Amino acid sequence: AQSVTQPDIHITVSEGASLELRCNYSYGATPYLFWYVQSPGQGLQLLLKYFSGDTLVQGIKGFEAEFKRSQSSFNLRKPSVHWSDAAEYFCAVGPSNFGNEKLTFGTGTRLTIIP
C-alpha cells in the first residue's frame, strides 16, 4: 500500500530564510507526487506536481521540489520565505493506476514564519 511520511509536524523559519519541507513516500511503481498548501480556514491549493521528466519541478509562489527516487523523497524548497507562506503543507502520492485515482496524503507540516 502506498504511504506518505512528513516527519516534521511543525517548522519555524525566519522571514527571508530558506525552507525545506521533507516528504518520504512508499510506493510500488512510478509515483505521481503532489504538494498542496492550506492557508488557515481555506481549502487545499496545488503548489506543484511531479508526473515524469525533469526531477526538479517548479511551482507557484516560488516553490520547487525535487524527486529523488533513490531516497523515496520529494522535498519542497523555497530560497527565501515570506510571511504569507505561513500555512500547512501537505505532500501526497498517487494515483496508482488508471481507474484508481485516489491520493494518499501525509499528515502535514505546519509552517510558522517569524519576523
Place this chain on the structure above:
Amino acid sequence: DAEITQSPRHKITETGRQVTLACHQTWNHNNMFWYRQDLGHGLRLIHYSYGVQDTNKGEVSDGYSVSRSNTEDLPLTLESAASSQTSVYFCASSGQGFPDTQYFGPGTRLTVL
C-alpha cells in the same frame, strides 16, 4: 471560471441527527472525493465516485454515505451524527486524464454536540 463549492461552510448539529453536506463542481470532472481532516491525521478519504451512479468506500467510510445522480454533485450524508464525526470536510474533483490533479473545495466545518 470553473470551481468547486461546498455548503454549508459551517454546521453545528446534535448527536443522532442526519446531516448532508453538499459538494458542487463546474469542472465537468468525472471523479469526486470526500475527505475529512483531523489534527494529526492529515486528510483521510471517506468516499469517492468515478462517475454517475458510481460510489466507492474509502478508508474511513463507516457512518457516511454518498450518492451520485449527476456529474456536478456528490452530497455526503451522515446517517446518525456522532461526536467522533466532528471534523473539517473537504470535497475534491479530478478529470478523466491520467494522472490528473485533484482540485479542492473550501471545506465544511462540522461540529456534532
